[in-house]
Amino acid sequence: MKTRMMFMAGAAIGYVLGTKAGQERYEQIKRLSQQVSENPNVQEAAGKIRAKGEDLAGKAGQMRERVPQQVPGRRKTEEHQEEQPPQVYPG
Numbered sequence: 552m553k554t555r556m557m558f559m560a561g562a563a564i565g566y567v568l569g570t571k572a573g574q575e576r577y578e579q580i581k582r583l584s585q586q587v588s589e590n591p592n593v594q595e596a597a598g599k600i601r602a603k604g605e606d607l608a609g610k611a612g613q614m615r616e617r618v619p620q621q622v623p624g625r626r627k628t629e630e631h632q633e634e635q636p637p638q639v640y641p642g
């Protein structure tokens with residue numbers, strides 16, 4: 552019984568100390584991440600990446616609109632007025 556109580560006390564002390572150390576490390580990481588995110592160079596790079604992403608998303612949207620016209624049987628186009636039956640793939 553004494554061994555069990557010693558183990559429980561040790562576990563409780565370890566838990567409390569670990570929680571405190573974990574909280575301190577969390578606060579340290581939080582401060583560092585705020586410093587990085589507030590850095591003007593980081594904000595500038597993020598703006599450039601965001602603009603490039605929006606540009607690529609716009610181009611992808613334009614490509615998506617053209618793809619069904621290029622694939623026969625997907626949608627009627629002026630070149631392919633007759634409808635093609637759906638293709639059935641085995642297995």
